[in-house]
Amino acid sequence: MARPSRWSEKRQAIREQASWIVRWLRDNGPATTPEIIAALEAEGRDVRAHVLQRALRKSPYVHHLGREEGERGPVSRWAWAVEEDELGDVKRK
Numbered sequence: 001m002a003r004p005s006r007w008s009e010k011r012q013a014i015r016e017q018a019s020w021i022v023r024w025l026r027d028n029g030p031a032t033t034p035e036i037i038a039a040l041e042a043e044g045r046d047v048r049a050h051v052l053q054r055a056l057r058k059s060p061y062v063h064h065l066g067r068e069e070g071e072r073g074p075v076s077r078w079a080w081a082v083e084e085d086e087l088g089d090v091k092r093k
Helices: 007-026 033-042 050-056 084-092
Strands: 062-070 073-080
Touching: 007 050, 007 073, 033 050, 033 073, 050 062, 050 084
Parallel strands: none
Antiparallel strands: 062 073
16 A cells, blocks of 8 residues: 655645745734734635644744733734844844
8 A cells, every 4th residue: 555645735735824824924023823814814815723833833933922912812922033032123122
């Protein structure tokens, strides 16, 4: 029996979606989770929790800046940076 491809169409689509989120954050961040979701919806992309989680938690370039109060309660704020040192200016804003 043949082993299934490691990079099935579904897995490639998930990876591409996560990459889009990281690129968007690089170009438009820092941003809160609801702002990222709104950007996905504006682009006509599906909003999937596991893809968002993968993009925000697994990428070495995305950093959690903390939590702030949103419309419906506390929300996370995210930023794109190559190294933690670059976040100093972002956190002060």
